Amino acid sequence: MELREFDVCVYGATGFTGQRICKxxxxxxxxxxxxVCGRNGDKLNALMKAYAADSKLNARVCVAAADQSEALCAAFGQCRVVLNAAGPYRYTGLNIIQAAISSGTHYLDLCGEPEFFDRALLAFDH
Known part of the structure; x- marks a missing residue:
């Protein structure tokens, strides 16, 4: 894999699980x-202020909603791995997976939703 600016993109960074992952x-x-990526710039900036105040950290905010495929691809293309913490996955998960695939980025999620898991396998398991 080519060199990318970020090791990890935490998508859904301001949610319950996303905050804990970032911390x-x-x-x-x-x-x-x-x-750190998600749909609400104000919440993302607050997260950075709370947890990443150390200027030595290599961390940045990216605002992209789950239905903005171009913005997601641009964000994910800067990262080696996307960790999707934005649920419920049945509403947004397939878009996030597609953007990761389109940008050539590894994908990981915390899925506990059997319906989503089945849909993702049908859509992307080639």
Whole structure:
């Protein structure tokens, strides 16, 4: 895989799980570069202020809604891995997976929704 600016994109970074993922990465693994991404710029900036105040961290905010495929592809194209924490996956998950595939970026999620899992396998398991 080619060199990319960020190691990880945490999509859905301002949600319950996304915040905890970001906090963990910032506090326990400051060497990992992180793109925090989601639909609400104000919440993303507040997250950065709360958890990433250390200017030595390589972290940045990216605003992109789950239905904005071009913005998602541009964001994900800067990252080695997308960690999708934005649920419910049945509403947004397929768009996020498609953007990761289109940008050539590895994808990981926390899916616990059998219906979404089945739909994703049918759509993308080639």
């Amino acid at each position: 963990y990465l910032f506090e326990e693994h400051p060497e990992i570069s992180v793109l």
